[in-house]
Every structure is written in C-alpha cells, then in structure tokens.
Amino acid sequence: MRFVGPDRTRRSVILGxxxxxxATDLAGLIDRLNAANIAGTVPSDEDARRVAAxxxxxxxxxxxxxxxxxxxAAKPATxxxxxxxxxDRHPGKHLTVYHLxxxxxxxxxxxxxxRPLRSITRGDADRFAAWLATSGRNGNRKPATVGRYLGRAKQFFHAAERDELIDAGRNPFKDQKTATKxxxxxxxxxxxxxARRVLAACPDAEWRLIFALARYGGLRVPSELAPLTWDDIHWPDPSAADPKDQAGWMFVRSPKxxxxxxxxxxxxxxxxxxxPYLEEAYHVARPGTVAVVPRAAPRNGRKANLGTQMNRIIERAGLVPWPKTFxxxxxxxxxxxxxxxxxxxxxxxxxxxxKTAREHYLQVTGADFATAAG
Structure with missing residues (x-):
C-alpha cells in the first residue's frame, strides 16, 4: 500500500x-491515519482501537x-x-495489610x-502450595493456614490481571483450593x-463481663468488645411501648x-x-468511663491479647482450656x-x-441427645 506522507514523500506499507x-480494510485505515497526520489531528477512537489491536x-x-x-517495549512486571x-496502596485495615x-x-x-509475573504458571502455583505446607516455622502448616495464604496469593494475581500485567484468565492460583472445611x-x-465455674474463678467484674459477653452475648473478642461503650447499652425499660426497649438491647459494631x-x-x-454481669460492671466502673471493657482496647496498634489470661482463669476453675477460647x-x-x-x-x-453458622459455629451437644431420648 503506497501513500504520500505529510512531508510529500512516497511511503509504503507491505501487508503480506x-x-x-x-487489504481494502487496512488501506482505509492507512488513508485515515495519514489524513490525520497531515491535518495534525488525532485518529478517531475507533481507529485508535484498531491500531492498538x-x-x-x-x-x-x-x-x-x-x-x-x-x-x-514494556519491561515485564516483576x-x-x-x-x-x-x-502499600491497599485500603484494608492494619491486620489485613499485615497478612497481605x-x-x-x-x-x-x-x-x-x-521473577516476571507472566512467567509464573499453574504448575508453579502447585509447587508453591506444596512448599507452603512444609516450610512453616514449627514444621508443617495446617491445611487451613495454607488455604489462607493461597487465597491471598490469588488476590495478588487477580489484581495483576486487572492492571493488565498478566493476561486475563491467566491467574496461576485460580485453581488452588483456598477454603477448607x-x-x-x-x-x-x-x-x-x-460457664458458671469459669465466672466464679474470674478475678473481677470486668473479666466476668468479658467472659459473659462472649458466652452469653455471642460477641467477637476482642474486636467487638473494644468499640462497645456504655451509650451502646440500652437498659431494660418496663415503661417503654416497644417490647424491644422493654427487654433491653445493645448496639454492637462489627469491624470484621x-x-x-x-x-x-x-x-x-x-x-x-x-x-447481671453488665449491671455489675456498670456499677463498679469509674465515673466518666466510656468503654464497657477497657481491657479490650488496642495497645500500640495491636489487638488486645485477652486469650492468655482467660486460659489461666479457665485453669483456675479446674477446667482444661479448650481450643479457640473465645x-x-x-x-x-x-x-x-x-x-x-x-x-x-x-x-x-x-x-x-x-452458611457460616452451619459450617463453623453450630454444634451437636450432649443435651441434644438427651432431649432426643426423652
């Protein structure tokens, strides 16, 4: 295809x-691109897409x-x-960024x-998963831990897809099993x-409330205890018109x-x-105290570690600490x-x-068997 460029010289493009x-289609594209160069304008959006493709x-x-x-020549992303x-640019919370x-x-x-991102294959992801399982600080990692690492690896490469640093659909971790039962x-x-034995072994009202909020209130510890204030506690009001206000309720913020x-x-x-444990803690709280559980407040940017002391209390109650205490x-x-x-x-x-309740929380108890047997 021959044409005369803006400098009035003859030029050509070999199409093969x-x-x-x-050929006719490309000739039209060449003609429009050349006309834009002569006029000093930019090609149309459609022609720009054609050129890019x-x-x-x-x-x-x-x-x-x-x-x-x-x-x-783009340098491959590494x-x-x-x-x-x-x-660095992830907007998540401190703990999320820490895990990433x-x-x-x-x-x-x-x-x-x-290592160029494009060079990492699904086979490489398989080998990385196997390495994760055996390279933990204390030996083998549990499958659930490996799954969480692989889930975050998949997240990294999903972002690389969106940034077009790797081809769409080429996330090497997309077939990795990231969720475990x-x-x-x-x-x-x-x-x-x-529960009564542990409560009797608690050293003060605040520790009794920490235990009670988890066991009787179902709150996450410490993330849902830390933001809880006394203004969030709506005490029972027998004179209220709404049955909810008559019974009392609390407003729980859930960072998770x-x-x-x-x-x-x-x-x-x-x-x-x-x-009763909320009332007890309220009556012994110092005047002006805002937090319901001051011990649950983060320290030095880290979540409060209440589990260690709670396990000591459980032992003091004559019980063996159970897994996943709270x-x-x-x-x-x-x-x-x-x-x-x-x-x-x-x-x-x-x-x-x-679904989460069924898979991770709800349990069959001995009392269920007793009820079934009459």
Missing part, C-alpha cells in the same frame, strides 16, 4: 499475503512508515515491586523478587455449668464484617444470662440461639449468615 477484503509485526510496519508511533506496591505483607513476603521468598475436632460446646453491606453493626438482646464461647451461644429461636434470629443476633 492477506485477502483482498482485509494490530499484531506486533503489522504495528511495526505502520510505525516504520510514519503512520503511528512505535510501541514501547513480583517484588508489584507485591510492595499492592500492599506476610503472604507477599512468602511469594517473593519462593519465586524471587525479579471447619476442623470439627477443635469445636467445643461450653456447658452452662462450665463492616466491609459487607448492612453488616457494620447489629442489635443484640440483653439476654437474661448476660444482664470462638467456642461465641459458638456455644450461637448453638443455643439456633436451638431456641428461628434461624434468622441466630444470624441477626450473632452476626453471620446461615
């Missing part, structure tokens, strides 16, 4: 062996003829800088900081008698689920088992609510969906 229809060889021929600017940039940085560090440790062996129902629509908070009843207290309350109330109330009051 193509159909007449394709030209194969590398044809694009080079157009550029050699002065019709378009040559493509810049793992280390990409991971660092993604973590940890996973990114493992990716860089295994693949190397200079709940480990039922770590579930434990804390009976009312065990606030990124989900309408899940940033919930209203929880002042259960009869819980109310999670199993919350799960015990969820199990009781699911037994005594409709399913939608368990989800509403505990703050998770029915």
């Amino acid at each position: 062996k193509i159909s007449k229809r394709s 030209l194969p590398e060889v044809m694009h080079g021929r157009f550029a050699a003829a002065g019709l378009i600017a040559p493509r810049r 793992l280390g800088p990409f991971v660092a940039d993604y973590v 940085r940890n996973t990114g560090g493992l990716l860089v440790e295994y693949f190397g900081a200079e 709940a480990d039922k062996s770590r579930q434990r129902f804390i009976t009312p008698e065990e 689920t606030e990124h989900h629509e309408d899940k940033e908070s919930r209203v929880v009843p002042l259960f009869g088992d819980l109310l 999670t199993n207290l919350r799960a015990s309350r969820a199990t009781e609510i699911a037994r005594d109330f409709p399913a939608h109330l368990e989800s509403e009051w505990i703050g998770h969906d029915a």
